[in-house]
Amino acid sequence: MLLQAAREKGNLAKIRRATVGGDTGQGGSMTGLRYESPPTLDAAVALLNNAKGLARVLAGGTDVIVQMETDLIEPELLVDIKKIPGLRTIVAENGGFRIGATVSGMEMVEHAALCATWPGVIDGVKLIGSIQVKGRATIAGNLCNGSPAADSVPPLAAAGAVARVIGPQGTREIAVAKIPAGPGKTHLGKGEIVESIFLPARAKHSGDAYERFTPRTEMDIAVVGVAVNLTLDTSGVVISARVVLGAVAPTILEPADCAKAIVGTRLEEAALEQLAAAASAACRPIDDKRGTREFRVTVAGVLARRVAQKAYDRARHIA
Amino acid sequence: MTTILDKPGFNPDRKYKIIGTSPVKHDGFDKVTGRAKFAADAFLPGMLVGKFLRSPHPHAWLRKIDISKALKVAGVKAIVTRDDFPEIKQGTGGGDMTRIAMAREKVLWEGHPVAAVAATSEAAAKAALKLIEVEYEVLPHVIDPVAAMQADAPVLHDYMRTKGVKGPDAERPTNIVERLVLSVGDADSAFKDADVIVEHEYDTKPMHQGYIEPQSCIANASEDGQVELWCCTQAPWVYRDRLTDILKLDSAKIRIQQSELGGGFGGKTTFYAEPVAILLSRKAKAPVKMTLTRVEVLKATGPVSGTHTRIKMGCKKDGTIVAADAELVFQTGPYTGSAFTNAPQAMFTRYDLKNVKTVSYEVVSNRPKVSSFRAPCVPQAVFGVEGVVSELANRIGMDQIDFRLKNAIVEGHKTIYGEVFTKIGFVETLKAAKACDHYNSPLPKGWGRGVACGFWFNRGGETAGTVNLAPDGTLTIILGTADVAGSRMSMSMMAAEEFGIPVDRVRSILADTHSLGYNRVTAGSRTTFSSGMIVVDASRKIIAELCRRAAKIWGVPEDGVVFEDGHCRPASSNVGDFTPLSMKDIASKTTYTMGAIAGHSEMNVTGAGPGFGLHIVDVDVDRQTGLVAIKRYTVVEDAGKAISPQQVEGQYQGGAVQGIGWALNEEYIYGADGRLQNAGFLDYRMPVASDVPMIDTVIVEVPNPKHPFGLRGVGEVPVTPTMAAIGNAIGEAIGIRPRSLPMSPPKVLKLIEEARVKGLGG
C-alpha cells in the first residue's frame, strides 16, 4: 500500500507567527495557509465565502489551533474575528443578554448579572478547560466546533438561546439548539459567522443547571452532560421544562419524555425516576475512548435527576 | 585497600547542621521563573528541524521506502531510513535497539519510525514526510499479552524461542520471550497447613510515565567524525554506550550533555530520536533538532508493562502466612526489556515466607516497547499481592497492620533472590503507620479505608564524580548522575555537611560524558545514595589534602593537623600555636603549595539500603456513577535518613499521585485496528491537581549503616503499594475489591451492581 501523496499543504510556523508572534527564523516557507484579520464582519464573511479550500473562523483558537497542531485539519484560510470591533461585549437586551462572538468564557464567568440570571449556562462555561483555556475560549466557538460534548451548548439550548448569524445572504436568527449537525459539523452555511448569542429574559420562578460526568475533576471531556431549565408556579409545581442531553448522541438531544416526566410535578421521587428512565432511554451513545455505551446510558439518568433537582432548588431560591 | 564502602563512617550520634534541612534546590528558582534550560530550549546556528514518519500499522512487513520525491522538497536537507543504520543481527541487544530507533524488516507497532526528514522548517519537513512512499504488507496484529501467548496468535519475530522452556514448546516461534521460575521451599505442600487460602486473578494496564517535557535533542555531527548531542536523559553514559554500539562510533567521538530534565520517572533511560538526529546531522552537515510531539510521546515512547497475574496465599488462624504462589504475565511491547524479573524478587519481599513459588512470563506484542518506571514491574504484582493479604487479614479478623507485622521481615532475612538484609526498617514503618493520626481517625460513613505496603531493593552501581575547591574556598561538584528530583542540592548539602561550611558555598553541576568516568543511569533510587557516597569520598580526600597543605605551611607533621568546621587546626597545643587556616586561606595559596585541590571518586557503589513503605487511603465512591474520590492519603516510609526532608516528601507524594492515576483512570485504548485512540492528555487521563488531596507523609528514619549519613533510596517505594491500597479501600467501601486496573467509573459501577445483587457492602 502506498502512502497518499500530499493533499493540502499546511504551515504551522506561519500560524504561530500570526497568532503568537513567535518565528523560528528559519525560512523556506511552504505555506498554503493564509491568516487574515479583517476589520469588519462583512469582510470576514467575504473572505470565508471566497475561500478555495478549507477555511475556519478563528475565535479563541482553543479548538482550531489544537486541531491544526495534531494534524486533524489543515486549513487554507484562518479568519481571525477578534479584531472586529463590537463583538466583545455582553449587552443587556430585552431583559436578557446578548453575548458577542469574541467574549471569552472568563468574561462571562466574571459578569455578575449574567451569572445571577443564567447560572446553568455559567455552570457549563465554567467547566470548559481551565481558567487559562476559558481566558480564550468563546461560547460561539464551543457551539460551532460541533462537538456533541461541548459543555456550554446543552445549557444554552435549554435556555432557549438564539444565535445571530451573519452570512453572504444577510442576517438570520437561529436557535442554538438547531446549529449542531453531528460531530464536527454545524448547520451554518459557507461564509456564515455567529455574530452573537442571545440569552432571553428569565421567567419568574425558574432556574437552570448543568452538570457533566467526567472521570477527572477538570480538564476532561464530558462523558455525559445534562442541562435542565425549568419554571415553577407559585406552589412549586413545574409548569415548563427543557431537558437537554450532551455527549450521548451525535448531537445534543432534547427528549420530550424528559420534560414530560417532570412537568406537573414537584420532582417527587416517582417523577425523578421517570425522568431518569426517559433520559436513559433517549440516549443513542457510542462506545468510545471516553466511555462505554452502557455506562453513558446509566449515568445520563443519574445526572438528569441530580441536575433537575439543582435547577428546581435554584428556581425556588429565585422565587 | 579499605574504602568508604567498607568504612562509611556512619555515626548514629552525629549532630547534623545541614542534613535534615530543606534549602531551595538548585533548579528551583529557574524552574519557577522559566529560566530552566530544558532540551528543547537549546538552539544552534544553522539548526535544522527533524521530523519522523511513523507507521500507521501495528504490524506489517516493510517492503519498500521511496524517498526520491521527498528529497526534492525545497528546504529538505537529509532523509534517513533503515538503510542508513549499520546492520546488527536481529534478536540481539543492539539489534533490538537499532530496530526500535528505526524499523528494518517490519513495523511492529503503530508509531514505529520508518523514516525521518531534516529540513530548514517544520513545514518543509512535514511536506516531505507526505511525499515519502512506503509500501507495507499488513499483517495481523496482537495487542494483549495473554492473547499474544496463544498458539494461534500472530508471531512478531519468527526467530523468537522461549527462554527457560524445554521440549517441543521450545522449538516453536513464539511471542513468549522467557519463562522464569523463582521459588523457595515447597509452596504446593505448604498450602496444606493453611486455615484460609485466598486466590484471585488480577490485571493491570500499561501506564505512561507522564513526564511533562517531551523528549528533545540536538545532534551536531562534524566533518571530522565528532558528534555532540544535547538531550534530556536520565542516562547520558548509557546513551553514549548504546549509541556507539548501534552507530559504530568510538566513545571518544561522541559527547553527550544532559539538559535540565522536565520529568523522567524511568521514561528517559532509553533513547528514541537521538540516533536518528545524529544520522540526519551527519547527512545534512548541520545541527538537527528533534522534539517529539505529545502524540509521539504517547504512541512511541515506553509506557510500563501491563500485567495479568494470579496470586494465591494461605495463612493460619494466628496470622502466619504459610505459602504463596504466583503466576505473572508481563507485556513488554515488541522487544524484550521489561525488567520483569524485579517482580518475582520484590512482590512478596517484606513477609517472612518460607514457601513461595513464582512463574513469570515476558511477552511481546504490537505496542510501544515498554520502558522503565519507578520500581519497574513491581507495583503491578503488588496490586494483587496486597489485595490477597488484605483479604486474608479480613478473613481471620485481624487488624490489617497487625497482620503485616506478624509476618514482617527483619534484619538477617534471606530474600528469595539470595540477599541477606542488614538493618531494615519495615517493622518500624508498620509501627509508625499504626500510630499515625490517619490510621486512628474514624472513617466517615460510606467511605472505605485501605492499606497496602511495598518494597524496593534500592540500588548502587558505577558512579564517578569530582569535587573542586576554588581559591575563594567555595566548592563545585561535578556529577554524572542525572538530577531527576533535586539530587544536585542533596549532593551540595552532603559536601557542606562534611566540610562544615554553609550550603550556599557549594554548587553542583551535571557533566557531559567526556568529563567523568562511567555513571550508571539515574534509576533504581540509586542517585542520592551512590553519588552521595562519591561526593563524601571525594570531600574526605580534599579534607585530607587540606590537612597536608596546612602541615606544610606550618611545617608540622601531617597528623598534627585536624579539620573542623571548614578550618584546619593544630591537633593539640603540643603541635604549636597556629591560627586556624580556612579553606580559603589554603586554596588561595595553592600557587605556593602544590597546585589546585580537587577530589575525585569512582566506584561501583554497594551497600544500598532496602526501602519499605505503607500507604493508607480513604476513598468515597459515588454509588450511582462509580466515581472514586481520594479523600485522604498518607504515605509512611523509611528513608534511612532524609537528607532534604522536603524532597523526600516530594518523592512520597509524587509516587502516590502517579499511582493514583494508574489506579483510577490511566489506560491505553486501542481500536480493533491496533491504533492508539487516546494519544493526548485530554483522553489519556492522568490526574490533575484537583483530583488528588494533599498527600500526608510520615518519614521514618532507620539509618542504613552502609552510608555515611544513613540514607536509603526513596524514589520507587512510594508507588509500589498505591494501586493496591486504593483497590483495598474501594473494596471496603463497596463490598467487592476491584481486581482490574484502571478502577474507572464504568468498572467500579459494575462492581457496585454486583455487590448489590450479592447483598455485599455498603
Ligand SMILES: Cc1cc2nc3c(=O)[nH]c(=O)nc-3n(C[C@H](O)[C@H](O)[C@H](O)COP(=O)(O)OP(=O)(O)OC[C@H]3O[C@@H](n4cnc5c(N)ncnc54)[C@H](O)[C@@H]3O)c2cc1C
Ligand atoms: C485544554 C483544553 C480543555 C478543554 N476543555 C473543554 C471542556 O471541558 N469542555 C468543552 O466544551 N470544551 C473544552 N475544550 C474545547 C474548547 O476550549 C471549547 O470548545 C471552546 O469553547 C472553543 O472556543 P474558541 O473560541 O477557542 O473556538 P475556536 O477554536 O476559535 O473555534 C472553534 C470552532 O468554531 C468555529 N468558530 C468559532 N467562532 C465562530 C463563530 N463566531 N462563527 C462561526 N464559527 C466559529 C471555528 O472555525 C472552529 O471550527 C477544551 C480545549 C482545550 C485546549
